[in-house]
Amino acid sequence: MNYREESLKKHAEWNGKIEVTARIPVNTRDDLSLAYTPGVAEPCLAIQADYNKSFELTRRSNLVAVITDGTAVLGLGDIGPEAGMPVMEGKCLLFKEFGDVDAFPLCIRSKDVDEIVRTIYLLSGSFGGINLEDIGAPRCFEIERRLIEMCDIPIFHDDQHGTAIVVAAALLNALKIVKKDMAEIKIAMSGAGAAGVSIAKHLINMGATAGNIIMCNSRGTIYEGKPGLNSEIQEMAKITNKDKVDGTIADALKGADVFIGVSAPGTVTAEMVSTMAKDAIVFPMANPTPEIMPDEAKAGGARIVGTGRSDFPNQINNLLAFPGIFRGALDVRASVINEEMKVATSRALASLISDADLSEENIIPSALDKNVGKVVAAAVAEAARATGVARI
DSSP, X not given: OOHHHHHHHHHHHHTOSOOOOOSSOOOSHHHHHHHSTTTTHHHHHHHHHOGGGGGTSSGGGGEEEEEEOSSSBTTXXXXXXXXXXXXXXXXXXXXXXHHOOEEEEEEOSOOOHHHHHHHHHHHGGGOSEEEEOSOOTTHHHHHHHHHHHHOSSOEEEHHHHHHHHHHHHHHXXXXXXXXXXXXXOOEEEEOOSHHHHHHHHHHHHTTOOGGGEEEEETTEEOOTTOTTOOHHHHHHHHHSOTTOOOSOHHHHHTTOSEEEEOSOTTOOOHHHHTTSOTTEXXXXXXXXXXXXXXXXXXXXXXXXXXXXXXXXXXXXXXXXXXXXXXXXXXXXXXXXXXXXXXXXXXXXXXXXSOTTTOBTTBSSOOTTOTHHHHHHHHHHHHHXXXXXXXXX
16 A cells, blocks of 8 residues: 555545544533533632632543644654644544543644743643644753643653653563663664654663763764754763764764664664674664664664564554553643653553563564553553652
C-alpha cells in the first residue's frame, strides 16, 4: 500500500478522525432542564464555591488538550498550525483508543512564546491536562517550563518526554540481553533538539552516567565551551562528554555501547557501527528514514536494532507512553507529571516483556497492545501518590 496516497484519500472520506458525542440523552423536557437550564445553574454555583468541583461536575477530569503551533510537525518542519491539524486529530484518536482519554486538538496561530504560554494558560481551566505537540526547539523547552510553573494540571511535551520514556524502556531490556550496566555504558547520540535533550536527561535519571553520554548536533559533538549552543544545550554540555571529544558522530561512536538517533537520514554508516563496542545497541529513530537502516546496522555489527518504524522489529513508538501516562495522571488528578512518574513508565513498559519472551527482536511491547495503557496508568498513578502530587 502507498500509505501517503491512501491516507490522503481516507482523510477526504473521513472528513476528520474525531467528533464530539453526547454522553446523555436529551429527549424530554426533564432531560433538557437537567442538562441545561434551569438545572445547570446548580453545578455552576457549586464550582464557583469550590474550584475542585470542576473536575467532578464536568468532563474536565478526562479531557486533555493536544496543542501545537505547527512549527515542528513530524519530519515536515514548520508547516503551520492548520497543516498540523491532521496530526493533532490523530493524536486525539490515539488518546481515546489506547487510554480512554478524551482529547481535543488546538492549533495556535503564533510563534511567540509569550502569546502561546498565555493562550494555553487562559484555556487550561477547561482541561485536566495539556499535551504539547510538534513545537520547535528551543522554544518548546521554555513553553513547557513556564506552563508547568503557571498551571495546576499536568503539562507534557510528548515529543520530548514520550520519546525519552520509550527509548529508556527499550534500552533497559536491550541491556539485559547484552548483559551491560546502565551506569557503565557509553552512549552516542545524534540530534540535540527537544527529543535528544530529553532522552539524555531521562537516561541520566534512569541511572546512566552523564559524562559517558556524547551528544551531537549538525555541527558535531557537544562539549562544555563549544560556541553557538543555545542555553538548553549549554546545560547538557556541562554534564555530558566528560572527555570533551571534539569531532563528528563518527568520533562519538568509537567504542560506544549504544547509539540513539533523533536527527536525519543517513547520518550513520555500517562502517561507523563497526567501530562501536561489542554487542552494540543501535536505535536510529529518524522518521520515515532512520539514520541507518536496520540491515546496514546489523551488517556493521549491531546486535540489537530498534527504530521508529512499524515495518521493523522493536518499534520505539510514543504511543506506548502518552495514553497511559495521562490516564494515570488524570485518575489521581495529579498536578504535574514528574520525573518519578516518567521513570515508573519506562520501568513498567520494560516489565511487559518477560524474560522468557525477551530477544534481540523483542525488547519492547507492540504499539497496538491496548493492555499497555492500563499497566502504564497504574504505574504512573502509584508514582504520583508516592511523590505527593496526586490529589485524589
